[in-house]
Amino acid sequence: MPHFKQRIEKSLSERKAQGLYRRRACLSRQQQCVEHHGDAFINFSSNDYLGLAQEPDLVKAWQEGLTLFGTGSGASPLVTGFHTAHHQLEAQLSDWLGYERALLFNSGFSANQALLFTLLEKDDVLIQDKLNHASLMEAGMLSPATMRRFAHNDLAALQRTLSRYSDQPNTVAMVVTEGVFSMDGDLSPLAEMKLLCEQHNSWLVVDDAHGCGVLGEQGRGSCDHAGIKPDVLVVTFGKAFGLQGAAILCNDDTAEYLIQFARHFIYSTAMPPAQAHALSKACQLIREDQWRRDKLLELSTLLSEKVNEGIELIKTPTPIKPLLIGSSEKALAVSEQLRQRGIWVSAIRPPTVPVNTARLRITLTAAHTRADIDKLATAINEVIHD
Template sequence: MPAPNFSHRINQALQSRREKGLERKIRPVIGGNQTELECQGRRYFNFSSNDYLGLANDPELVKAWQQGLSVYGSGSGASPLVTGFTYAHQNLEASLCDWLGYERAILFNSGFSANQAVLFSLLEKDDLLLQDKLNHASLMEAGMLSPASMKRFRHNDTNHLNTLLNSDCANLVVTEGVFSMDGDIAPLKAIQDKCLDRAWLVVDDAHGIGVLGKEGRGSCETAQITPDILVVTFGKAFGLSGAAVLCRHNTGDYLTQFARHHVYSTAMPPAQAHTLTHAVEMIRGQQWRRDNLVELNQLYEELLSDLPQYRETQTPIKPFVIGKSEATVKSANYLRQQGLWLTAIRPPTVPNNTARLRITLTANHTKKQIKTLAAGLRQAIEKQGDAS
C-alpha cells in the first residue's frame, strides 16, 4: 500500500469544502476592533466584533498598555514557573479574585487553552464529562481527547442532564454561560441544583463576563451561583486577549502543577497583564457601557422583532437565522455592498439548516448605525424573496 499523499488529502478536503459552499476566507481589515472598519479601501459599519463594551480601542486602555510597556518591556521571557510571572500578573490575579469572589485565578494565553487545560487536568479514565451540546469547540475537542467518557446533554435541558448524571463515578458538568452563536443564557441556577453533591460545575463565561450582572460579573452573578470553576476570557468585553480560570485555592495549586497549557507556555506579556488589571477597573466602574448596550438591544428588538429570522436575546449577540448556507452568504455579500460588515456563520460551526448572520452590538454603536443595520437586513430578506 502506498504511503498517504498529504497533498492529495489536503486538496480533496479543500475542494469538498468549496463545493459545499462552506469555504472560509481571511481578509485583512483596518479597525476591526471599532464600529467602523476599512477593507480594500472601503468603509463599513462593523457588526461582527466581540468587543462588547467598546474597550479594544479605548484611549484610556491604550494608555495603560503603553504605561505597562514602559515599566515591564514587551514580553514575559519565560513560562510562569520559570521567570515569566511578575507582580503585574499577581496584581491581575488578585483583581480578578476580588471582583469575582474566588480564592485563586490562573492565567492563560487564550480561552481555548484555558478550557482545554481544565478538562485535561481534571479528568481521569473512569470519570464522566457532561457537556451542553452547543458548547464551544475548545471544550468539545478537549472532552473527546480526554481519558474520560463524554456525553452531551440537550441544549439547556436540565432534565436531560439529570438523567445522565452517574452516582458511581466523578461527574464534571460543563456549560457556557452565554452561547456564542445563539446569544442565549444557560439556566445556571437549575444546572447547579442538579449538580449539588453529585458533580462539579464548570462555566465558561467568555461572552457573559463584563456584560451581564452587577459590575459586569457575568452570567453566574446574574443567576446568583458560584460554580466550582469559572473560565473568563479577555478577548471579548475586556478588549484584549488571554483568559483566566477562577477556582478554590487548592484547585489553583493543582492547575499550577498539572495544567500543561499553563506550565509549558510562555506567560502573557506583563504589560498585557497590567492593562487587563486596568480593564477590570473600567468594567466594574463604567456602568454606562452596559446601559448603552441595553438601549441598543431594545432598539434592535423594536426594529426587527416582526421578522421570522429575528431571535430574541438579552445579550449583545443577535443571531439572524436565515437557514440555508447559500442564502446566508448571499445576504452577507449584499449587506457588504450596502456598507454593513456581517459574518455568515455556516455548518459545521452551527447545525445544518441554521446558517445565520451573527450580529454583535457594542457599547460604541450609535442608534443611527442600528437603524441602518435594520434597514439593510430587511432589504436583504426582501431580495432573497424576490430571487426565489
C-alpha cells in the same frame, strides 16, 4: 508526500463544493468601522461588546505597561515569567469575581483544555451541553474521562445523565456549560443546573467568555446574573475586556493542582506583563462603567423595534443577535448584500452551527450609535424582503 498532497486537495475541493470554504478578510479598524479594499463598513461582527478594544484609557494603560515591564514575559510562569503585573491581575480578578484564586492563560482555548485535561481521570464522567465551544468538546473527546452530551439547555436530559452515573463507585462527575452561548446569544439555566449538580455531588464548570463584563452586578457575568457560584469559572479577555487571554477562577487547592499538573500552564510562555497591566485597567473600567451595559440594552431594544416583523432576528438578553437564514449559500448572499449597504456581518455556517441553521451573527457593542442601529435595521429590512 503525494498522499498528503492528494488528501489536502481533496478536502479543500469538497469544502468549496459544500459552500463552506472560509477565507480571511484583511481589515483595518477605526472605532466601530472596518476597512476592506478601500471601502468602509460599520462592523457588527465584533465581540468587543463594551467597546474597550479602542478605549483611549486602555490603550494608554498598555503603553504604560510596555514602559514599566517591556514587551514579553520572557519565560513560562514557573520559570521567570510570572511578574508583579500578573500577580496584581490575578488578585483583582479573584476579588471581583469572588474566588480564592485566579490563574492566567494566553487564550480561552488553552484555559479550557488545561482545565479538562488536568482535572479529569479515567473513571470520571464529563457531561457537556451539546452546544459547548469546540475547545471544550475537543478536550472532552481527548481526555481520559467518559464524555456524555445533553441536549442544549435540557435540564431533564441533564438530570437523567447525572442519575445514571451518580450511584457508580469511583465515578466523579463534572458538568460543563457556557454562561452565554456564542452562536445563539442565549443563557444557560445556571441556577437549576447548580442545584442538580449539588444534588448529585458533581462539580459545575462555567465558561463565561461571552457573559463576563456584560451581565451581572459590576459585569461579574452570567453566574452573578443567575445568583450562583460554580465550582470553576473560566473568563476570557478577548470579548468584553477588549484584549486577549483568559483566566480560570477556582479555590486555592484547585489552583495549586493546575500549577503542578496543567501542561498548558507549565509549558507556555506567560502573557506579556504589559498586557496583564492593561487587563487590570480593563477590569476597572468594566466594574465602574455601568453606562456601557446600559448602552447595550438601549441599542438591543432599538434593534428589535426597527427590524420588521417576520424576520427571524432572535431576541436575546445579550449583545449577540442571530439572524437565522438556513442555507449556507443564502447566508453568504445576505452577508454580501448587507456589505453592499455598508454593513459588515459575517455569515456563520456549518460545522460551527448545525446544518440548515446558517445565520448572520450580529453583535452589538457599546461603541455603536443609534444611527448605526438605524442603518443596520434598514439594511436588514431591505435585504430580507428583496
